[in-house]
Amino acid sequence: MNKLFRILRRSVNPAQPGEAPSEAPVEATSVRPGAETPAAPADRTLFIGHTRFSVHQHGSGYFNATRGAELGAGFSEEEYTQWLYSETRLAPRTEIFTTLSLPQLALAAKDHDVVHFVSYSPSLPDHHKAQLKEAAERHGFLRLNETTKPVNSTPSRALVNKALGERDHGSRPFGVYRLDDDDLLSVGYFDQMASYVTPRHIGWWVSLGTGFSAIRMEGRYAYTRELYYPKSAFGPMAVAAKNDDGEILNLSAPKHTVMDKFNPTILDSREPAYFHIRHESQDSTVKGSVAPFYPEAMSRILGEGPADLDQVSELFPVLSGVVSHEPGPAERGVRLSTGPLALSRESVTFEWAHEGPLALVLKPSAGAGLKANQVQVRLTVAAEGDAEIDAAASKFFTQAKFRHSDRDGTFWSYMPQKPSGFGHVLPIEPPRGVRVTAITLVTAKSEEVHLDSVVAYPLPVRKS
Numbered sequence: 001m002n003k004l005f006r007i008l009r010r011s012v013n014p015a016q017p018g019e020a021p022s023e024a025p026v027e028a029t030s031v032r033p034g035a036e037t038p039a040a041p042a043d044r045t046l047f048i049g050h051t052r053f054s055v056h057q058h059g060s061g062y063f064n065a066t067r068g069a070e071l072g073a074g075f076s077e078e079e080y081t082q083w084l085y086s087e088t089r090l091a092p093r094t095e096i097f098t099t100l101s102l103p104q105l106a107l108a109a110k111d112h113d114v115v116h117f118v119s120y121s122p123s124l125p126d127h128h129k130a131q132l133k134e135a136a137e138r139h140g141f142l143r144l145n146e147t148t149k150p151v152n153s154t155p156s157r158a159l160v161n162k163a164l165g166e167r168d169h170g171s172r173p174f175g176v177y178r179l180d181d182d183d184l185l186s187v188g189y190f191d192q193m194a195s196y197v198t199p200r201h202i203g204w205w206v207s208l209g210t211g212f213s214a215i216r217m218e219g220r221y222a223y224t225r226e227l228y229y230p231k232s233a234f235g236p237m238a239v240a241a242k243n244d245d246g247e248i249l250n251l252s253a254p255k256h257t258v259m260d261k262f263n264p265t266i267l268d269s270r271e272p273a274y275f276h277i278r279h280e281s282q283d284s285t286v287k288g289s290v291a292p293f294y295p296e297a298m299s300r301i302l303g304e305g306p307a308d309l310d311q312v313s314e315l316f317p318v319l320s321g322v323v324s325h326e327p328g329p330a331e332r333g334v335r336l337s338t339g340p341l342a343l344s345r346e347s348v349t350f351e352w353a354h355e356g357p358l359a360l361v362l363k364p365s366a367g368a369g370l371k372a373n374q375v376q377v378r379l380t381v382a383a384e385g386d387a388e389i390d391a392a393a394s395k396f397f398t399q400a401k402f403r404h405s406d407r408d409g410t411f412w413s414y415m416p417q418k419p420s421g422f423g424h425v426l427p428i429e430p431p432r433g434v435r436v437t438a439i440t441l442v443t444a445k446s447e448e449v450h451l452d453s454v455v456a457y458p459l460p461v462r463k464s
Contacts, residue, residue, distance in 0.1 A: 045194040046174035047109075047237075048163045049116040050155035051101075053132070053181050054084055054093065056121040057150060085125055089281035092216065094128050096277060097181040098135045104184045104318045106139055112190040115163040116179070117155050119145040153178045154238065154253040164242065171244070173197050175206075176251060177237040184275040185235050186211075186315040192273060193237050196266055201239040203250045205259045207231045209269035212312055213301040214323060215294075216279040217460050221319060223327040223359075223425075224312060226304035227276060230267050231257050234274035238263075275316050276301075280462055292400040294357050294427040294459055298327060306421040327359035327425050328457025336439070337454040340365060343375060347442035350454070355435045356461040362415055362441075363423035365450040370424050372417045373444050377426060378410040380438035389434065396431035414444070423453075 058077045075083060083089065097118075105116060116139075118132060129146075136142045145159060154176055155163075164174075175197045179185060189208070196206050209230035214221035233256045240250040254262040278297040306325045313320040324330050336350040352358070360377065364370060379402065383389055394404055402411040415424050430436055439456070443449050 044111070044113040045190070045197050046113045046163075046167070046169060046172070047115070047177060047190055047193070047197075048155055048160055048174060049105075049114065049177045049179055050153070050159065051097070051116070051118045051179050051181050052151050052153055053097065053118050053120040054090060054124060054128075055119055055147075055151045056081065056084060056123050081123075085123070090125070090128055092279055092281060093181050094131050095219075096216075098131050100318045101179065101181065101184050102135050102139055102142065104187070104316060105179070106141070107187045107317060108185055108189045108191075109141055112194065113167070114141045114190065115143060115166070116141050117143045117145050117159045117163075118181075119147055119151045119159075122146055122148060152253055153233070153256075154251060157248055157251060160240070160248055160251065169242075171242055173199055173202050173239055173241040175237045176240050177235055178233065178253070179235060180233060182277045182279065183234050184277075184316055184318070186271075186273050186275070187317065188271060188315065189235060189273050192268060192271065196237075196268075197239055199241070201266070202241045204239050204264045204266060206237045206239065206266045206268065207256075207259070208235060208271075208273035209267055211272045211274035211276060212307045212316075213276040213278060213303065214307075215297050215301070215327075216277050217329060219322070220329070221277065221323045222329065223298060223301065223420075224307040224309065224323045224325060225301045226272070226307050227301060228269065228304055229276075230269065231259055231265070232274075232276075234276050272311065272315055275312070275319065290396070290432070292396065292429045293462060294359070294429045295400045298359070298425065298427045302418060302420065302425075325422060326457060327361065327420070327427070328459050330457075332458050334456050334458070335453065336456055337451065341451045341454060343441055343443050343449040343451065345443055345446070347378075347440050349380075349438050349440040350456075351438050352436050352456070354458040357427065357429040357459040358436065359457045359459060360415075360426045360428060360439065361420075361423040361453075361455045361457070362426075363452045363455075365452050368450070369419055370415055370417055370449065371445070373414045374417075375415040375449055376412055376442050376444045377415060377428075378405070378408075378412045378440040378442070379428065379430075379436050380410055380440070381430060381434050382437050384433045387433075393431045393434050400427075400429050402428075410440070423455075427459075429459075 058080045120132065132144055136144050160176065175193050192208060193206060207230055209228055211227050211234060212224060213227040214224040236256050236259065238250045240248055242248055259265050278301060280293045309323055312323050326333065362375065381389065397404065397411045402413045404411055413426065415426050428436060
Protein backbone atom coordinates (compact mmCIF):
# COMPACT_ATOMS: atom_id res chain seq x y z
CA MET A 1 0.00 0.00 0.00
CA ASN A 2 2.79 2.45 0.88
CA LYS A 3 4.44 1.73 -2.45
CA LEU A 4 1.13 2.49 -4.20
CA PHE A 5 0.89 5.82 -2.40
CA ARG A 6 4.45 6.74 -3.41
CA ILE A 7 3.74 5.95 -7.05
CA LEU A 8 0.49 7.94 -6.97
CA ARG A 9 2.14 10.89 -5.26
CA ARG A 10 4.59 11.16 -8.16
CA SER A 11 2.10 10.57 -10.98
CA VAL A 12 -1.36 11.65 -9.93
CA ASN A 13 -2.87 15.05 -9.66
CA PRO A 14 -0.31 17.65 -10.68
CA ALA A 15 -1.67 21.16 -10.95
CA GLN A 16 -3.63 21.22 -14.19
CA PRO A 17 -3.10 23.87 -16.85
CA GLY A 18 -5.26 26.90 -16.15
CA GLU A 19 -6.49 25.52 -12.85
CA ALA A 20 -7.64 28.02 -10.24
CA PRO A 21 -5.56 28.06 -7.06
CA SER A 22 -6.71 25.90 -4.20
CA GLU A 23 -8.83 27.66 -1.64
CA ALA A 24 -6.90 29.07 1.30
CA PRO A 25 -7.69 27.94 4.85
CA VAL A 26 -11.38 28.01 5.65
CA GLU A 27 -12.50 31.31 7.12
CA ALA A 28 -15.76 30.22 8.66
CA THR A 29 -17.47 26.87 8.76
CA SER A 30 -20.59 25.97 10.62
CA VAL A 31 -22.13 22.71 11.71
CA ARG A 32 -25.63 22.16 13.03
CA PRO A 33 -25.47 22.42 16.84
CA GLY A 34 -25.46 18.98 18.39
CA ALA A 35 -24.96 17.34 14.99
CA GLU A 36 -21.30 16.45 15.40
CA THR A 37 -20.55 13.56 13.11
CA PRO A 38 -19.44 10.38 14.95
CA ALA A 39 -16.63 8.26 13.63
CA ALA A 40 -18.08 6.35 10.70
CA PRO A 41 -18.16 2.54 10.79
CA ALA A 42 -15.42 1.02 8.68
CA ASP A 43 -17.99 -0.56 6.34
CA ARG A 44 -19.53 2.81 5.41
CA THR A 45 -17.98 4.64 2.48
CA LEU A 46 -17.04 8.27 3.12
CA PHE A 47 -18.08 10.88 0.55
CA ILE A 48 -17.07 14.53 0.77
CA GLY A 49 -19.05 16.84 -1.48
CA HIS A 50 -18.94 20.50 -2.40
CA THR A 51 -21.27 23.13 -3.85
CA ARG A 52 -20.02 26.53 -4.94
CA PHE A 53 -23.03 28.75 -4.15
CA SER A 54 -22.87 32.06 -6.06
CA VAL A 55 -19.33 32.79 -4.86
CA HIS A 56 -18.26 36.32 -5.79
CA GLN A 57 -15.32 35.79 -8.17
CA HIS A 58 -15.23 38.72 -10.57
CA GLY A 59 -12.43 38.31 -13.10
CA SER A 60 -12.35 34.52 -13.00
CA GLY A 61 -11.88 32.93 -16.40
CA TYR A 62 -14.08 29.97 -15.52
CA PHE A 63 -17.54 31.44 -16.16
CA ASN A 64 -19.25 33.35 -18.96
CA ALA A 65 -20.36 35.98 -16.45
CA THR A 66 -16.82 36.63 -15.19
CA ARG A 67 -14.88 36.57 -18.47
CA GLY A 68 -13.98 39.61 -20.52
CA ALA A 69 -16.19 40.74 -23.40
CA GLU A 70 -14.13 38.86 -26.00
CA LEU A 71 -15.07 35.51 -24.40
CA GLY A 72 -17.98 36.18 -22.05
CA ALA A 73 -20.30 38.84 -20.70
CA GLY A 74 -17.67 41.48 -20.07
CA PHE A 75 -19.37 42.70 -16.90
CA SER A 76 -17.73 45.37 -14.80
CA GLU A 77 -17.44 44.36 -11.14
CA GLU A 78 -20.51 46.42 -10.29
CA GLU A 79 -22.53 44.87 -13.12
CA TYR A 80 -21.31 41.42 -12.15
CA THR A 81 -22.31 41.90 -8.50
CA GLN A 82 -25.75 43.16 -9.49
CA TRP A 83 -26.23 40.15 -11.76
CA LEU A 84 -24.82 37.61 -9.27
CA TYR A 85 -27.00 38.74 -6.37
CA SER A 86 -30.16 39.78 -8.22
CA GLU A 87 -33.31 38.15 -6.89
CA THR A 88 -34.20 37.03 -10.41
CA ARG A 89 -31.07 34.89 -10.39
CA LEU A 90 -30.67 33.95 -6.72
CA ALA A 91 -34.24 33.19 -5.67
CA PRO A 92 -34.72 30.15 -7.94
CA ARG A 93 -31.24 28.84 -7.19
CA THR A 94 -31.76 29.07 -3.43
CA GLU A 95 -35.15 27.40 -3.79
CA ILE A 96 -33.80 24.56 -5.93
CA PHE A 97 -30.81 23.97 -3.67
CA THR A 98 -32.60 24.11 -0.30
CA THR A 99 -35.92 22.46 -1.21
CA LEU A 100 -34.82 19.95 -3.86
CA SER A 101 -31.05 19.32 -4.09
CA LEU A 102 -30.36 18.95 -0.36
CA PRO A 103 -33.48 16.90 0.54
CA GLN A 104 -32.67 14.64 -2.43
CA LEU A 105 -29.07 14.34 -1.21
CA ALA A 106 -30.35 13.39 2.24
CA LEU A 107 -32.30 10.48 0.70
CA ALA A 108 -29.22 9.30 -1.21
CA ALA A 109 -26.96 9.55 1.85
CA LYS A 110 -28.99 7.32 4.17
CA ASP A 111 -26.62 4.34 4.13
CA HIS A 112 -23.38 6.25 3.61
CA ASP A 113 -21.11 8.61 5.51
CA VAL A 114 -21.59 11.94 3.71
CA VAL A 115 -20.23 15.41 4.45
CA HIS A 116 -21.27 18.17 2.08
CA PHE A 117 -19.77 21.66 2.09
CA VAL A 118 -21.43 24.71 0.56
CA SER A 119 -19.13 27.68 -0.05
CA TYR A 120 -20.38 31.25 -0.37
CA SER A 121 -19.07 34.80 -0.01
CA PRO A 122 -19.67 37.11 2.98
CA SER A 123 -21.40 39.50 0.55
CA LEU A 124 -24.18 37.00 -0.20
CA PRO A 125 -27.46 38.74 0.75
CA ASP A 126 -28.46 37.96 4.31
CA HIS A 127 -31.82 36.35 3.55
CA HIS A 128 -30.11 33.82 1.29
CA LYS A 129 -27.50 33.13 3.98
CA ALA A 130 -30.37 32.57 6.40
CA GLN A 131 -31.90 29.93 4.12
CA LEU A 132 -28.56 28.13 3.89
CA LYS A 133 -28.26 28.19 7.69
CA GLU A 134 -31.79 26.82 8.05
CA ALA A 135 -30.84 24.02 5.64
CA ALA A 136 -27.79 23.21 7.80
CA GLU A 137 -30.12 22.94 10.81
CA ARG A 138 -32.23 20.37 8.94
CA HIS A 139 -29.42 18.32 7.41
CA GLY A 140 -26.65 17.09 9.68
CA PHE A 141 -24.34 16.33 6.73
CA LEU A 142 -24.28 19.97 5.56
CA ARG A 143 -21.37 22.28 6.43
CA LEU A 144 -21.40 26.00 5.62
CA ASN A 145 -18.16 27.58 4.42
CA GLU A 146 -18.20 31.39 4.27
CA THR A 147 -14.99 32.55 2.60
CA THR A 148 -13.40 35.47 0.76
CA LYS A 149 -10.96 33.19 -1.07
CA PRO A 150 -11.19 31.80 -4.62
CA VAL A 151 -13.24 28.62 -4.65
CA ASN A 152 -12.87 25.61 -6.94
CA SER A 153 -15.68 23.28 -7.90
CA THR A 154 -14.31 20.50 -5.68
CA PRO A 155 -13.62 21.01 -1.96
CA SER A 156 -10.25 22.41 -0.94
CA ARG A 157 -7.74 20.45 1.11
CA ALA A 158 -8.70 22.56 4.13
CA LEU A 159 -12.33 21.46 3.82
CA VAL A 160 -11.43 17.82 3.19
CA ASN A 161 -9.10 17.83 6.20
CA LYS A 162 -11.91 19.25 8.31
CA ALA A 163 -14.20 16.38 7.29
CA LEU A 164 -11.46 13.82 7.89
CA GLY A 165 -10.72 15.39 11.27
CA GLU A 166 -14.25 14.54 12.41
CA ARG A 167 -13.62 10.83 12.01
CA ASP A 168 -10.80 8.31 12.31
CA HIS A 169 -10.52 7.46 8.63
CA GLY A 170 -6.83 6.62 8.39
CA SER A 171 -5.55 5.83 4.90
CA ARG A 172 -8.81 4.41 3.61
CA PRO A 173 -9.99 5.85 0.27
CA PHE A 174 -12.96 8.21 0.07
CA GLY A 175 -14.97 9.85 -2.68
CA VAL A 176 -14.85 13.60 -3.42
CA TYR A 177 -17.71 14.86 -5.56
CA ARG A 178 -19.08 18.16 -6.83
CA LEU A 179 -22.72 19.23 -7.02
CA ASP A 180 -23.89 22.43 -8.66
CA ASP A 181 -26.63 24.27 -6.79
CA ASP A 182 -29.21 23.60 -9.51
CA ASP A 183 -28.59 19.87 -10.06
CA LEU A 184 -29.90 16.81 -8.21
CA LEU A 185 -28.28 13.43 -7.55
CA SER A 186 -30.34 10.25 -7.61
CA VAL A 187 -31.21 8.19 -4.54
CA GLY A 188 -28.79 5.59 -5.89
CA TYR A 189 -25.87 7.95 -6.57
CA PHE A 190 -23.75 6.95 -3.56
CA ASP A 191 -24.68 3.27 -4.03
CA GLN A 192 -23.33 3.47 -7.59
CA MET A 193 -20.20 5.33 -6.57
CA ALA A 194 -19.34 3.23 -3.49
CA SER A 195 -18.14 0.27 -5.55
CA TYR A 196 -15.38 2.43 -7.04
CA VAL A 197 -14.06 3.86 -3.77
CA THR A 198 -11.35 1.23 -3.36
CA PRO A 199 -7.55 1.33 -2.88
CA ARG A 200 -6.93 0.26 -6.46
CA HIS A 201 -8.89 3.26 -7.77
CA ILE A 202 -7.12 5.98 -5.79
CA GLY A 203 -6.20 8.65 -8.34
CA TRP A 204 -9.11 7.81 -10.62
CA TRP A 205 -12.22 9.83 -11.48
CA VAL A 206 -15.72 8.47 -11.97
CA SER A 207 -18.38 9.94 -14.24
CA LEU A 208 -21.97 8.70 -14.25
CA GLY A 209 -23.07 9.55 -17.78
CA THR A 210 -26.83 8.99 -17.82
CA GLY A 211 -29.50 11.17 -16.25
CA PHE A 212 -32.45 13.41 -16.95
CA SER A 213 -32.90 17.06 -17.77
CA ALA A 214 -35.81 19.48 -17.85
CA ILE A 215 -36.58 23.18 -18.12
CA ARG A 216 -37.76 24.99 -15.01
CA MET A 217 -41.02 26.83 -15.62
CA GLU A 218 -42.74 28.53 -12.69
CA GLY A 219 -41.58 25.98 -10.14
CA ARG A 220 -42.36 22.96 -12.33
CA TYR A 221 -40.18 21.02 -14.76
CA ALA A 222 -41.28 20.75 -18.39
CA TYR A 223 -39.83 18.91 -21.38
CA THR A 224 -38.32 16.22 -19.14
CA ARG A 225 -35.84 14.26 -21.21
CA GLU A 226 -33.34 11.47 -20.92
CA LEU A 227 -29.80 12.83 -21.12
CA TYR A 228 -26.52 11.11 -21.93
CA TYR A 229 -23.59 13.34 -21.08
CA PRO A 230 -20.39 11.48 -20.15
CA LYS A 231 -17.75 13.51 -18.30
CA SER A 232 -20.36 16.09 -17.34
CA ALA A 233 -20.30 18.46 -14.37
CA PHE A 234 -23.27 16.60 -12.87
CA GLY A 235 -21.73 14.85 -9.88
CA PRO A 236 -18.28 13.69 -11.06
CA MET A 237 -16.23 12.07 -8.29
CA ALA A 238 -12.54 11.67 -7.52
CA VAL A 239 -11.29 8.69 -5.51
CA ALA A 240 -8.88 10.16 -2.96
CA ALA A 241 -6.91 9.11 0.12
CA LYS A 242 -4.29 10.31 2.57
CA ASN A 243 -0.84 8.85 2.32
CA ASP A 244 1.59 8.16 5.17
CA ASP A 245 2.88 11.75 5.00
CA GLY A 246 -0.61 13.16 5.51
CA GLU A 247 -0.83 14.36 1.91
CA ILE A 248 -4.25 14.07 0.24
CA LEU A 249 -3.98 12.46 -3.16
CA ASN A 250 -6.26 13.32 -6.11
CA LEU A 251 -8.07 16.53 -5.17
CA SER A 252 -7.19 18.94 -7.98
CA ALA A 253 -10.03 19.12 -10.48
CA PRO A 254 -9.30 19.22 -14.20
CA LYS A 255 -11.99 20.66 -16.43
CA HIS A 256 -14.69 18.03 -16.28
CA THR A 257 -14.91 17.56 -20.06
CA VAL A 258 -11.26 16.48 -20.26
CA MET A 259 -10.84 14.72 -16.92
CA ASP A 260 -9.75 11.55 -18.70
CA LYS A 261 -6.73 13.37 -20.16
CA PHE A 262 -5.29 13.83 -16.68
CA ASN A 263 -6.53 10.84 -14.65
CA PRO A 264 -7.86 7.37 -15.43
CA THR A 265 -11.63 7.81 -15.63
CA ILE A 266 -14.42 5.30 -15.08
CA LEU A 267 -17.58 5.92 -17.11
CA ASP A 268 -20.70 4.21 -15.75
CA SER A 269 -23.93 5.01 -17.59
CA ARG A 270 -26.04 2.02 -16.64
CA GLU A 271 -28.57 3.90 -14.53
CA PRO A 272 -29.73 7.54 -14.44
CA ALA A 273 -27.74 9.30 -11.73
CA TYR A 274 -28.51 13.02 -12.03
CA PHE A 275 -31.27 15.48 -12.86
CA HIS A 276 -30.00 18.59 -14.63
CA ILE A 277 -32.24 21.65 -14.48
CA ARG A 278 -32.12 24.25 -17.24
CA HIS A 279 -33.13 27.78 -16.30
CA GLU A 280 -32.42 31.24 -17.62
CA SER A 281 -30.14 32.40 -14.79
CA GLN A 282 -27.47 29.77 -15.40
CA ASP A 283 -23.98 31.06 -16.07
CA SER A 284 -23.88 29.21 -19.40
CA THR A 285 -26.82 31.32 -20.60
CA VAL A 286 -25.16 34.68 -19.83
CA LYS A 287 -24.01 36.40 -23.02
CA GLY A 288 -23.57 40.00 -21.86
CA SER A 289 -26.75 41.05 -23.68
CA VAL A 290 -30.28 39.68 -23.80
CA ALA A 291 -30.35 36.51 -25.92
CA PRO A 292 -32.94 33.78 -26.58
CA PHE A 293 -33.18 31.19 -23.81
CA TYR A 294 -35.79 28.63 -24.83
CA PRO A 295 -34.38 27.71 -28.29
CA GLU A 296 -30.94 26.97 -26.86
CA ALA A 297 -32.23 25.25 -23.73
CA MET A 298 -34.57 22.94 -25.64
CA SER A 299 -31.98 22.03 -28.24
CA ARG A 300 -29.45 21.19 -25.50
CA ILE A 301 -31.72 18.66 -23.82
CA LEU A 302 -33.43 17.11 -26.87
CA GLY A 303 -31.17 14.20 -25.94
CA GLU A 304 -32.18 10.58 -26.03
CA GLY A 305 -35.95 10.87 -25.82
CA PRO A 306 -38.74 11.53 -23.30
CA ALA A 307 -37.93 10.50 -19.74
CA ASP A 308 -39.75 7.66 -18.01
CA LEU A 309 -41.61 9.82 -15.50
CA ASP A 310 -42.21 6.88 -13.16
CA GLN A 311 -38.46 6.26 -13.08
CA VAL A 312 -37.85 9.98 -12.45
CA SER A 313 -40.19 9.84 -9.44
CA GLU A 314 -38.52 6.65 -8.18
CA LEU A 315 -34.97 8.01 -8.42
CA PHE A 316 -35.84 11.64 -7.56
CA PRO A 317 -38.76 11.51 -5.12
CA VAL A 318 -38.55 15.27 -4.50
CA LEU A 319 -39.69 15.81 -8.11
CA SER A 320 -42.69 13.51 -7.97
CA GLY A 321 -45.72 15.26 -9.47
CA VAL A 322 -43.85 18.30 -10.83
CA VAL A 323 -42.31 16.88 -14.02
CA SER A 324 -43.94 16.57 -17.44
CA HIS A 325 -43.07 15.67 -21.03
CA GLU A 326 -44.72 18.62 -22.74
CA PRO A 327 -42.43 21.49 -23.84
CA GLY A 328 -44.48 23.91 -21.76
CA PRO A 329 -47.11 23.97 -19.02
CA ALA A 330 -49.34 21.06 -20.09
CA GLU A 331 -52.61 22.70 -19.08
CA ARG A 332 -51.91 25.71 -21.30
CA GLY A 333 -51.50 23.83 -24.59
CA VAL A 334 -53.52 25.39 -27.42
CA ARG A 335 -54.73 23.05 -30.17
CA LEU A 336 -54.40 25.04 -33.39
CA SER A 337 -55.80 22.40 -35.75
CA THR A 338 -59.24 21.00 -35.01
CA GLY A 339 -58.36 17.67 -36.61
CA PRO A 340 -55.86 16.00 -38.97
CA LEU A 341 -54.25 18.40 -41.40
CA ALA A 342 -52.69 17.94 -44.84
CA LEU A 343 -50.00 20.53 -45.50
CA SER A 344 -49.10 21.42 -49.05
CA ARG A 345 -47.50 24.31 -50.95
CA GLU A 346 -50.65 26.24 -50.08
CA SER A 347 -49.99 27.82 -46.72
CA VAL A 348 -52.12 27.41 -43.58
CA THR A 349 -52.21 30.28 -41.07
CA PHE A 350 -53.23 30.22 -37.41
CA GLU A 351 -53.90 33.37 -35.44
CA TRP A 352 -51.96 33.61 -32.16
CA ALA A 353 -53.29 35.73 -29.31
CA HIS A 354 -50.70 35.08 -26.59
CA GLU A 355 -47.74 37.26 -25.72
CA GLY A 356 -44.25 35.97 -25.16
CA PRO A 357 -42.47 32.77 -26.21
CA LEU A 358 -44.14 29.52 -27.25
CA ALA A 359 -43.31 25.97 -28.28
CA LEU A 360 -44.89 24.69 -31.49
CA VAL A 361 -45.45 20.92 -31.75
CA LEU A 362 -46.31 19.13 -35.00
CA LYS A 363 -47.25 15.48 -34.78
CA PRO A 364 -47.04 13.68 -38.15
CA SER A 365 -49.66 11.05 -38.97
CA ALA A 366 -49.13 7.30 -38.62
CA GLY A 367 -45.86 7.61 -36.81
CA ALA A 368 -44.12 9.29 -39.75
CA GLY A 369 -41.45 11.94 -39.29
CA LEU A 370 -40.47 15.16 -40.97
CA LYS A 371 -37.62 15.43 -43.42
CA ALA A 372 -35.01 18.14 -43.23
CA ASN A 373 -36.31 21.52 -44.44
CA GLN A 374 -39.70 20.00 -45.23
CA VAL A 375 -42.04 22.28 -43.28
CA GLN A 376 -41.46 26.01 -43.10
CA VAL A 377 -42.82 28.05 -40.19
CA ARG A 378 -43.43 31.76 -40.82
CA LEU A 379 -44.14 34.21 -38.03
CA THR A 380 -46.14 37.37 -38.44
CA VAL A 381 -44.99 39.72 -35.69
CA ALA A 382 -45.86 43.15 -34.35
CA ALA A 383 -43.91 45.56 -32.17
CA GLU A 384 -45.45 47.52 -29.31
CA GLY A 385 -47.20 50.67 -30.50
CA ASP A 386 -46.95 49.51 -34.12
CA ALA A 387 -43.29 50.48 -34.13
CA GLU A 388 -40.90 49.17 -36.76
CA ILE A 389 -38.99 45.98 -36.06
CA ASP A 390 -35.54 47.39 -35.38
CA ALA A 391 -32.09 45.91 -35.96
CA ALA A 392 -31.80 44.66 -32.36
CA ALA A 393 -35.07 42.72 -32.66
CA SER A 394 -33.99 41.25 -36.00
CA LYS A 395 -30.69 40.16 -34.43
CA PHE A 396 -32.59 38.50 -31.59
CA PHE A 397 -34.71 36.52 -34.07
CA THR A 398 -31.52 35.51 -35.89
CA GLN A 399 -30.06 34.19 -32.63
CA ALA A 400 -33.31 32.24 -32.19
CA LYS A 401 -32.69 30.61 -35.61
CA PHE A 402 -35.30 32.64 -37.52
CA ARG A 403 -34.49 34.51 -40.73
CA HIS A 404 -36.21 37.64 -42.00
CA SER A 405 -38.12 37.62 -45.27
CA ASP A 406 -37.94 40.91 -47.16
CA ARG A 407 -40.75 39.67 -49.39
CA ASP A 408 -43.51 39.57 -46.77
CA GLY A 409 -41.85 40.86 -43.58
CA THR A 410 -42.19 37.56 -41.73
CA PHE A 411 -39.51 35.69 -39.79
CA TRP A 412 -39.17 32.07 -40.81
CA SER A 413 -37.48 28.81 -39.88
CA TYR A 414 -37.87 25.10 -40.60
CA MET A 415 -39.39 22.59 -38.23
CA PRO A 416 -36.60 20.45 -36.78
CA GLN A 417 -36.09 17.08 -38.40
CA LYS A 418 -35.26 15.34 -35.13
CA PRO A 419 -38.41 14.23 -33.28
CA SER A 420 -38.93 14.68 -29.55
CA GLY A 421 -40.66 11.34 -29.02
CA PHE A 422 -44.16 12.82 -29.21
CA GLY A 423 -43.81 15.12 -32.23
CA HIS A 424 -41.45 17.72 -33.64
CA VAL A 425 -40.87 20.74 -31.40
CA LEU A 426 -39.90 24.25 -32.47
CA PRO A 427 -39.29 26.79 -29.68
CA ILE A 428 -40.25 30.32 -30.72
CA GLU A 429 -39.02 33.27 -28.68
CA PRO A 430 -39.64 36.85 -29.82
CA PRO A 431 -37.61 39.69 -28.30
CA ARG A 432 -39.09 41.85 -25.56
CA GLY A 433 -41.57 44.35 -27.00
CA VAL A 434 -42.42 42.13 -29.98
CA ARG A 435 -45.23 39.59 -30.14
CA VAL A 436 -46.16 36.83 -32.56
CA THR A 437 -49.62 37.47 -34.05
CA ALA A 438 -49.87 34.58 -36.52
CA ILE A 439 -48.14 31.30 -37.35
CA THR A 440 -48.08 30.07 -40.94
CA LEU A 441 -47.16 26.54 -42.03
CA VAL A 442 -46.23 25.62 -45.59
CA THR A 443 -44.35 22.74 -47.15
CA ALA A 444 -41.02 23.57 -48.74
CA LYS A 445 -41.21 20.47 -50.97
CA SER A 446 -43.77 19.19 -53.43
CA GLU A 447 -45.19 16.29 -51.42
CA GLU A 448 -47.95 16.76 -48.85
CA VAL A 449 -47.27 16.39 -45.14
CA HIS A 450 -50.03 14.77 -43.09
CA LEU A 451 -50.30 15.85 -39.48
CA ASP A 452 -52.42 14.44 -36.67
CA SER A 453 -52.20 17.64 -34.66
CA VAL A 454 -50.72 21.11 -34.37
CA VAL A 455 -50.41 22.31 -30.77
CA ALA A 456 -48.70 25.38 -29.32
CA TYR A 457 -47.69 25.89 -25.69
CA PRO A 458 -47.39 29.45 -24.36
CA LEU A 459 -44.20 29.63 -22.30
CA PRO A 460 -43.54 31.79 -19.24
CA VAL A 461 -42.28 35.25 -20.11
CA ARG A 462 -38.70 35.66 -18.96
CA LYS A 463 -38.12 37.98 -16.02
CA SER A 464 -34.71 39.22 -17.10
